[in-house]
Amino acid sequence: MAKATKKQALGRGLSALLKDPANDIQSAQDKNADKVVGSIVELDLTSIEMNPYQPRTSFNEEALRELASSIKELGVIQPITVRKLEFNKYQLVSGERRYRASSLIGLKTIPAYIRIANDQESLEMALVENIQREDLDPIEIALSYQRLIEEIDLTQEEMSDRVGKNRSTIANYLRLLKLDPIVQTGMRDGFISMGHGRALINVEDTDEQLDIYEKILSDKLSVRETESLVRGKKSASNTTKKAKPTLPTYAKEAISELSEQLNSSVSVKINPKGKGQFTVPFKNKEDFERIVKLLNGEK
Incomplete structure (x- = not known):
């Protein structure tokens, strides 16, 4: 005392x-x-x-x-x-x-x-200390991580050291920000959990994502039931998709040859009428200039 x-x-x-x-x-x-x-x-x-x-x-x-x-x-x-x-x-x-x-x-x-x-140090202290000590909802945590990356210029690895969380944990929070804003609001208000949100991330179509979100609320689905529903939707979607057209032999041979000559992963798309295009990715300006020289026959 x-x-x-x-x-x-x-x-x-x-x-x-x-x-x-x-x-x-x-x-x-x-x-x-x-x-x-x-x-x-x-x-x-x-x-x-x-x-x-x-x-x-x-x-x-x-x-x-x-x-x-x-x-x-x-x-x-x-x-x-x-x-x-x-x-x-x-x-x-x-x-x-x-x-x-x-x-x-x-x-x-x-x-x-x-x-x-200074202001930047204050921002970092505020975000890091709140992530560690306060009971923030998953979206607030995700936004805090995003601000640390964008405004403090921290990498996920540096942030992992600062907040004492695994990089995979940080990545899972950041992925929540890809959800539709309505779903994010539902998570912030406690209508659904982070587990529900992580399951919904795998639904790319926004309308379908919202349909499942409404079903979670109306049927009070658990996280496991939501994951099962999402898997079923994706499986049904995959079976209705058209089979990817097979490239003709001349295109396959050209892809292999170009990829080797240009030292880059060349891709080719051809429609049913025979028209198409090929794409050559490059890493930076120097790589772009190198590929251009090779296409022009220069060494």
């Missing part, structure tokens, strides 16, 4: 230090920065603004009230994380549920870790 009291007193002492305009801390090199950055500090809730990079976009009101009741009884056990913007002004990095719940019961201050970071 003595340790807790000492910790709270330290937080109040640091809070007073941060309210001294003559010794305002703006960077890690400033005087007393080492005492504040990374420490737990009691901050006024009114001095903290929302983080525009927060991946969570919806909050379960009942769960929020339950958290507020817990905080009223036990206090904020896990401090939020903020970054310092300017004198007595901070931006939330992670812990928005704790912040909202504290406001709900009328708390004036909240324990917080303070970090000094």
Whole structure:
């Protein structure tokens, strides 16, 4: 108990230090920065603004009230994380549920870790910490992964190291973003699970995907039943497709010869009337120029 009291007193002492305009801390090199950055500090809730990079976009009101009741009884056990913007002004990095719940019961201050970071670092911290610590829905997690890739320029391998998840797990979340928006909304609202979503990814036709989604809701299909339904649809679709026309011998021979000469996988398409085209893929500009030279008879 003595340790807790000492910790709270330290937080109040640091809070007073941060309210001294003559010794305002703006960077890690400033005087007393080492005492504040990374420490737990009691901050006024009114001095903290929302983080525009927060991946969570919806909050379960009942769960929020339950958290507020817990905080009223036990206090904020896990401090939020903020970054310092300017004198007595901070931006939330992670812990928005704790912040909202504290406001709900009328708390004036909240324990917080303070970090000094630029916007990109703040974004990365917000996304990574929320993926690890918050109960985000599958689509919110997928969007967070996508933002880490696009805005922080992380590869899936780098992201795997940062968030402690296998690359295959990350890839499965990202694939959910290929689903129709209606299906994504259904997942976010809890009407279907991530397992249902993963099964629906295998349905390429949007109308058919939505038909199955509606059937999941109306018949309350399990994930296994959904997977079985999707397999049956794909099997029926495959049997109704026309058999792929066989290429004539001259085309087969030409494909083999061109592929060898150009060192590229040449493909040929021919319609029933005998008209067609062949395609030569290339990796980059240099490879394109190499193929052009070979087609022109140059070495």
